[in-house]
Amino acid sequence: MAVYTDVSEGELQAFLKGYDVGDLLSYKGIAEGSENSNYLLHTSGGPYILTLYEKRVDHRDLPFFLGLMDHLAHKGIVCPLPVHRRDGALTGSLAGRVAALITFLEGMWLRKPTAAHCREVGKALAALHLAGADFPLSRRNALQIAGWRKLWAGARDRADEVEQGLVAEIDREFAELEKAWPVDLPEGIIHGDLFPDNVFFLGDRLSGVIDFYFACNDFYAYDLATCMNAWCFEKDHSYNLTKSTALLAGYQSIRLLEPAEIAALPVLARGSALRFMLTRLYDWLTVADGALVQKRDPMEIVRRLRFHRAVRSAAEYGIEA
Amino acid sequence: MAVYTDVSEGELQAFLKGYDVGDLLSYKGIAEGSENSNYLLHTSGGPYILTLYEKRVDHRDLPFFLGLMDHLAHKGIVCPLPVHRRDGALTGSLAGRVAALITFLEGMWLRKPTAAHCREVGKALAALHLAGADFPLSRRNALQIAGWRKLWAGARDRADEVEQGLVAEIDREFAELEKAWPVDLPEGIIHGDLFPDNVFFLGDRLSGVIDFYFACNDFYAYDLATCMNAWCFEKDHSYNLTKSTALLAGYQSIRLLEPAEIAALPVLARGSALRFMLTRLYDWLTVADGALVQKRDPMEIVRRLRFHRAVRSAAEYGIEA
Numbered sequence: 001m002a003v004y005t006d007v008s009e010g011e012l013q014a015f016l017k018g019y020d021v022g023d024l025l026s027y028k029g030i031a032e033g034s035e036n037s038n039y040l041l042h043t044s045g046g047p048y049i050l051t052l053y054e055k056r057v058d059h060r061d062l063p064f065f066l067g068l069m070d071h072l073a074h075k076g077i078v079c080p081l082p083v084h085r086r087d088g089a090l091t092g093s094l095a096g097r098v099a100a101l102i103t104f105l106e107g108m109w110l111r112k113p114t115a116a117h118c119r120e121v122g123k124a125l126a127a128l129h130l131a132g133a134d135f136p137l138s139r140r141n142a143l144q145i146a147g148w149r150k151l152w153a154g155a156r157d158r159a160d161e162v163e164q165g166l167v168a169e170i171d172r173e174f175a176e177l178e179k180a181w182p183v184d185l186p187e188g189i190i191h192g193d194l195f196p197d198n199v200f201f202l203g204d205r206l207s208g209v210i211d212f213y214f215a216c217n218d219f220y221a222y223d224l225a226t227c228m229n230a231w232c233f234e235k236d237h238s239y240n241l242t243k244s245t246a247l248l249a250g251y252q253s254i255r256l257l258e259p260a261e262i263a264a265l266p267v268l269a270r271g272s273a274l275r276f277m278l279t280r281l282y283d284w285l286t287v288a289d290g291a292l293v294q295k296r297d298p299m300e301i302v303r304r305l306r307f308h309r310a311v312r313s314a315a316e317y318g319i320e321a
Numbered sequence: 322m323a324v325y326t327d328v329s330e331g332e333l334q335a336f337l338k339g340y341d342v343g344d345l346l347s348y349k350g351i352a353e354g355s356e357n358s359n360y361l362l363h364t365s366g367g368p369y370i371l372t373l374y375e376k377r378v379d380h381r382d383l384p385f386f387l388g389l390m391d392h393l394a395h396k397g398i399v400c401p402l403p404v405h406r407r408d409g410a411l412t413g414s415l416a417g418r419v420a421a422l423i424t425f426l427e428g429m430w431l432r433k434p435t436a437a438h439c440r441e442v443g444k445a446l447a448a449l450h451l452a453g454a455d456f457p458l459s460r461r462n463a464l465q466i467a468g469w470r471k472l473w474a475g476a477r478d479r480a481d482e483v484e485q486g487l488v489a490e491i492d493r494e495f496a497e498l499e500k501a502w503p504v505d506l507p508e509g510i511i512h513g514d515l516f517p518d519n520v521f522f523l524g525d526r527l528s529g530v531i532d533f534y535f536a537c538n539d540f541y542a543y544d545l546a547t548c549m550n551a552w553c554f555e556k557d558h559s560y561n562l563t564k565s566t567a568l569l570a571g572y573q574s575i576r577l578l579e580p581a582e583i584a585a586l587p588v589l590a591r592g593s594a595l596r597f598m599l600t601r602l603y604d605w606l607t608v609a610d611g612a613l614v615q616k617r618d619p620m621e622i623v624r625r626l627r628f629h630r631a632v633r634s635a636a637e638y639g640i641e642a
Contacts, residue, residue, distance in 0.1 A: 003352045008432035009522075025427040025523065028361055029352035031324045040349055040361060042368070042427060106346040106363060111329035201330075202346065 003029030005037045005052045007095045012050075015094045018085045019101055021045040032197075035213055037097070040104065047104035049080065052097040057213055059098050064139045065212050066090040066100055068132065068189065073103075075131035077124070079209045080105060105208030107200025115246040118231050120206040121199055122250025125191065125227055128209065129220045130255055132189030141192070141216040143275050145178060151278040158285050163299055170274070173305065177271050182219065182264045190223035192216055195230040221261035224251055225268035228317065229276065229304055237303045245318030252319075259321040265314040270305055277301035324350030326358045326373045328416045333371075336415045339406045340422055342366040353518075356534055358418070361425065368425035370401060373418040378534055380419050385460045386533050387411040387421055389453065389510065394424075396452035398445070400530045401426060426529030428521025436567040439552050441527040442520055443571025446512065446548055449530065450541045451576055453510030462513070462537040464596050466499060472599040479606050484620055491595070494626065498592050503540065503585045511544035513537055516551040542582035545572055546589035549638065550597065550625055558624045566639030573640075580642040583635045590629040590638075598622035 007027070016024055022044030030040050037052040053059060066082045070090070073081040080102035082090045091100045110117055141147075152170065159166045191198075192214030200208035224247075232244040251257070281298040314321065328348070337345055343365030351361050358373040374380060387403045391411070394402040401423035403411045412421045431438055462468075473491065480487045512519075513535030521529035545568075553565040572578070602619040635642065 006432075009429040010433060012429075024429070026425075026429060026521070028349075030361070031350035031352055040351070047363070104347075108330040108333075108345070108347060111327075112331060200347070 003037045004054050005095050005097055007039065011095055015092055018092050019083055020086060021048060021083065049102045049104050050099060051102065052094060052099045061139060062091055062098065064137045065215060067137055068135055068215055069212055071135045072128060072131050077128055077131050077209065078207060105200055107202050107207035109197045109200055113196055113231060115242045116204055117201060118243040119246040119250035121227060121231055122247040123254050124206050124209055125194060125223060126251045126254035128191060129188060135189055139216045141218040145181060148275055148278050151282055155281045155285055159281060162281065162284065173274055177267065180267045181271065185219040185221055185261055185264060186258060187217060187219045189215060190218045190220060192223065194227050221257065221264055222268045222272060225265055226272040228269055229273050233304055239307055241318050248317060248319040262314045262319055262321040265317060266308055266311045269308040273301050273305040273308060277305060324358045325375050326416050326418055332416055336413055336420065339413050340404055341407060342369060342404065370423045370425050371420060372423065373415060373420045382460060383412055383419065385458045386536060388458055389456055389536055390533055392456045393449060393452050398449055398452050398530065399528060426521055428523050428528035430518045430521055434517055434552060436564045437525055438522060439564040440567040440571035442548060442552055443568040444575050445527050445530055446515060446544060447572045447575035449512060450509060456510055460537045462539040466502060469596055469599055472603055476602045476606055480602060483605065494595055498588065501588045502592065506540040506542055506582055506585060507579060508538060508540045510536060511539045511541060513544065515548050542578065542585055543589045543593060546586055547593040549590055550594050554625055560628055562639050569638060569640040583640055583642040586635040586638060587629055587632045591626055594622050594626040594629060598626060
């Protein structure tokens with residue numbers, strides 16, 4: 001939610017000389033993306049997004065992230081297309097940062113998505129999974145259970161400050177998830193962070209999927225479980241079964257889930273909730289008040305975790321194996 | 322440098338129904354303007370800036386600010402044009418804030434302006450002064466010496482924390498300025514904050530003057546003295562006489578300064594430096610580290626104040642009466 005690195009007009013002009021995008025008309029730092037600095041550029045060739053990669057992104061992963069967007073866009077997924085430099089490269093250097101230019105997608109992210117939007121998200125996620133199947137690179141998911149353990153180690157000491165009893169509850173959750181976590185589900189490239197602010201709509205039409213900086217290789221059904229957490233809970237913490245049914249049906253209209261994937265949804269949803277709760281908890285405890293990184297209440301996600309813990313089968317999500 | 326108020330797509334669509342600007346395609350919160358929340362909109366009718374007025378702006382001043390932009394734009398000044406609603410109004414209500422839609426100006430603000438740019442700024446400032454002469458509304462400058470006194474009262478106790486001896490120095494400065502401040506110079510509408518981030522260029526052509534939220538009635542030469550402070554000092558704190566000469570010559574090519582205005586420039590420049598030093602000092606001492614308001618070192622401006630204090634006549638700025 002911030003612009004960390006300021007860019008001068010002169011250095012931006014020099015950077016753009018490496019591209020075939022016309023003349024620079026304006027650039028504005030935009031308050032989107034929590035990890036990098038982003039600018040919206042207007043050029044005589046059209047609008048673009050300029051991203052400067054800050055310290056939270058490992059630069060060795062950029063060929064994976066940008067290559068994946070390139071691959072998906074060429075397979076018809078509505079995601080930003082990294083612009084190639086005249087020399088063929090996808091990144092350059094700007095203001096002391098590695099930087100990339102990507103196409104700008106019109107559309108708005110929805111603060112209040114409906115079931116119809118959830119269906120479109122399900123379809124887009126399945127299409128993304130299919131389109132990524134022949135992408136030649138791979139990236140380990142650093143935020144699997146072992147990675148969550150590390151986050152938890154950094155936050156556990158003070159977690160009871162957030163809610164009394166949270167330490168015992170999360171310790172128990174880890175023990176159960178490590179026992180119940182599936183080992184043999186269909187896997188491939190997942191988006192990893194398909195929350196509403198990463199999906200654009202124009203009316204009811206899904207016009208863009210953005211922010212591939214958590215993409216990695218993992219279970220497809222885990223990605224779907226993240227969408228359940230991201231799209232189907234209401235502000236009052238209730239789970240909207242209509243949205244969930246639409247999300248899952250949308251997904252299955254493009255890629256049919258195997259019975260084992262469906263059966264695993266409750267445990268995958270618990271794991272996904274735990275993963276997002278832990279990153280929020282870490283920020284909650286370590287980031288100064290009023291800082292540039294927006295802090296969000298980890299307890300909102302603990303409530304989702306508790307919901308999934310009480311689910312006995314995926315039928316409660318509106319899907320039958 | 323922040324977006325304080327989030328706007329949902331639904332409420333923005335509803336707000337835009339009051340305007341004749343086509344369909345909404347996208348909107349991004351932009352990291353510009355320290356006082357208000359600003360969004361860059363793309364509509365089928367083109368790009369626009371949406372401003373939500375936050376608490377630092379007195380809403381009773383909006384007819385002055387927006388009416389002035391409207392007046393100046395129609396007189397050929399390259400400034401944003403407030404878009405009239407279908408019912409004729411210049412503001413509406415959005416997300417619990419008073420909000421206005423203004424035209425988007427292409428162009429970049431310059432981190433490293435040259436003397437040629439300073440000349441253009443001088444010309445634009447003089448043209449703005451002339452174009453504002455028949456604007457029917459007026460607004461008292463709240464940041465004249467009496468207003469500075471209030472800022473100083475809120476910061477004086479802790480000013481020596483910033484630099485030992487600052488309290489005595491600024492007390493002395495107030496005493497001298499109150500004695501030497503001119504009483505009878507040509508006056509009218511001034512911009513009040515014409516720093517480089519409020520002026521856009523496309524190449525060497527000045528393409529926009531923005532941010533009229535400090536505009537008020539005061540001495541024209543005071544506005545010019547603010548530009549000297551804003552445009553003519555280098556990063557190493559030296560005063561660039563070439564830029565100053567160009568700024569003043571540019572101004573005079575459009576509006577000739579009276580001998581009394583020229584003679585008053587050193588004291589006006591001291592007053593302007595004091596005014597901007599005090600708002601920085603206030604933020605420096607009161608705003609939490611890492612907060613959304615960007616803090617800038619007040620001592621940078623104290624150095625400018627000291628420079629002007631040593632100036633014996635405006636000839637040292639590159640202008641003769």
